[in-house]
Amino acid sequence: MPKLGMEPIRRDALVKAAIVEIGEAGTLDVTVSQIARRAGMSSALAHHYFGSKEEMLVAAMRHILTLFGAEVRGALIMARDPAGRIEAVVRASFASQNFRPATAASWLHFYLQAQSSDKTRRLLTVYHRRLRSNLMVGFRPLVSDPEAASETIGALIDGVYLRQVLRPEAMSNAAAIELVLAAVHRLIREGS
């Protein structure tokens, strides 16, 4: 039982426990006690470190976005051409890390919560801007209306994501990626 520097460890544990708990419950209506118990501590300690439930959930959403951003950046390093950039974004969206069931479900619930929480909305806006910007850079040299193309693929990613979460058995993850990439290539082929 180490004594110093527990804060980052505890915060991390809580954030991860929150994501798993929300993912399993399939709803944001999980109690601080549930999350704390899963993280192996008392709910009082959770409050001590985050101040409020909302702050904890915002931290969880931020965590997901951070991971996602890192994964995208990693994939982009390997992209050799514009089409590759788009593919990187798509693959990263459904990649392992971001697509464990708990993470994906949590993410979706946070996503919808943007409607009723300012802090969550702000994080969502960042996500939207980044996704869109990445897609735009890829589409610009390839199609005449990169804006529409980005919006289409962005929406398609969200839609497929949504369905993957709600019917995980309906389609394999690889199939989901193929479906989105097919749409991308259709856009590029017609883009001239």
Added chain:
Amino acid sequence: MPKLGMEPIRRDALVKAAIVEIGEAGTLDVTVSQIARRAGMSSALAHHYFGSKEEMLVAAMRHILTLFGAEVRGALIMARDPAGRIEAVVRASFASQNFRPATAASWLHFYLQAQSSDKTRRLLTVYHRRLRSNLMVGFRPLVSDPEAASETIGALIDGVYLRQVLRPEAMSNAAAIELVLAAVHRLIREGS
């Protein structure tokens, strides 16, 4: 003084109040009292008619799906060819009735709730099947893989819907329809 046949009127009022309330709040976390008050009655009466909050919310979701189904059927009457059928489905998805902000937002929240509620999931499955079936009938004569096409357009509809709810200012409703129809036509053009 006992009024006859109040039941359907009351139930209807509650269902509509629930949708509006959820839409405005941007979350399913609305109280029975709020809904009942908006419907002009006591929360006790709401329980009398629905037995529980959950039943009431399920009825609200069913109501949205019923309206949506009717709207699609209506649009299909006018369809003269397979492409027209697909277009009918798409247009109906974003048509007035189903796309008033409150309805759209409520629908999305119910949609996600399928993860944690069996009854809701069952309704969602019906929706998915119907949507898919309608798209399949349209795509079958037009593309080689109608299944993939239907899934793509279904997901795209969901994704655009999601974004329309969260960023209603970002795109006009008409533009949303155009975006989806463009994807449909791209599929058809390449489908040969």
Added chain:
Amino acid sequence: MPKLGMEPIRRDALVKAAIVEIGEAGTLDVTVSQIARRAGMSSALAHHYFGSKEEMLVAAMRHILTLFGAEVRGALIMARDPAGRIEAVVRASFASQNFRPATAASWLHFYLQAQSSDKTRRLLTVYHRRLRSNLMVGFRPLVSDPEAASETIGALIDGVYLRQVLRPEAMSNAAAIELVLAAVHRLIREGS
């Protein structure tokens, strides 16, 4: 168990229970549950009727002030001359109703709480103004500096009240009244 019109009954019961509970405890740190239990209901019902603990305590303070005001008005009716007015105020301050131990102690705690609660302070200001105004009317024809006289007697009342609450055994209630009236008469005698 009557069904209608319970609200005023319940509110009244809660206000009185709060006063007794605070009086007995000798502190404002009493829980809503304690008060509600003493009033014969659940704490949930207390919240239902008052919205919050603070509102309930403010209502209790207001109740004390209302009773006090009524008692003073009643005594003033009998006053035949200026000195009689002052005497009426003094006697009312220590009169039966306002001076049951629980009421007196509660009143003092509310009094001090004005330091940290805006709502309480506003009520206290009303009390101060009324007391002062009543004393001023009495002193004006009798002394050259009615303002100083009123402030002196006002402060003396508060001080004696404070000591009566903290050491109820030290002096009889009648003796307390005599002590204050003696000071009043000293002022009047020298006032010429």
Added chain:
Amino acid sequence: MPKLGMEPIRRDALVKAAIVEIGEAGTLDVTVSQIARRAGMSSALAHHYFGSKEEMLVAAMRHILTLFGAEVRGALIMARDPAGRIEAVVRASFASQNFRPATAASWLHFYLQAQSSDKTRRLLTVYHRRLRSNLMVGFRPLVSDPEAASETIGALIDGVYLRQVLRPEAMSNAAAIELVLAAVHRLIREGS
């Protein structure tokens, strides 16, 4: 590294921090953490030195009383006659040290707390006895009922003190002293 003789320094810092904190908050409901933070240490250390919150608050009250006692003794040294003794007590009561807002407010809160805390009550009794004894010694050669005179002036001091704390803007400190001294002189003049 262990510093010797830290105990009195720490205790003193905590006692003073408690007084300021209570004074600023205008209530005894301050947390040990707040006090400890203001005193520049952890709440754990506060417990180490005082054992419990209550002990700390009692120490704070004792501190105020000690200061007050010293100030009175100092003033009495200068008194040349009985009336001077009384004046010394009155002036000391409102003198600088004891009448900084934080101290005065804290004192009053401790004063009321005597109702619910035995230890506090014991300290209060000491204060009352000393104040009364000092006044008695002064009044005895001057009035026929020194007991009543002492009680009157003691209560007046408390009442003015109370009002000064709650409405510091209403009267200057000097005016408060004058008001009490005027009452003293009235008593003495009539005392023959």
Added chain:
DNA sequence: CATGAATGAGTTTTCATTCAT
């Protein structure tokens, strides 16, 4: 000596639900 870590016990508040009329 000193503190970050940790928690149990409690407090206010909310809400779906039941019941008597």
Added chain:
DNA sequence: TATGAATGAAAACTCATTCAT
């Protein structure tokens, strides 16, 4: 049919206090 009355159960949050280092 309709509702005001009523509550049990639970949730977020607080805080004095203890403990290991």
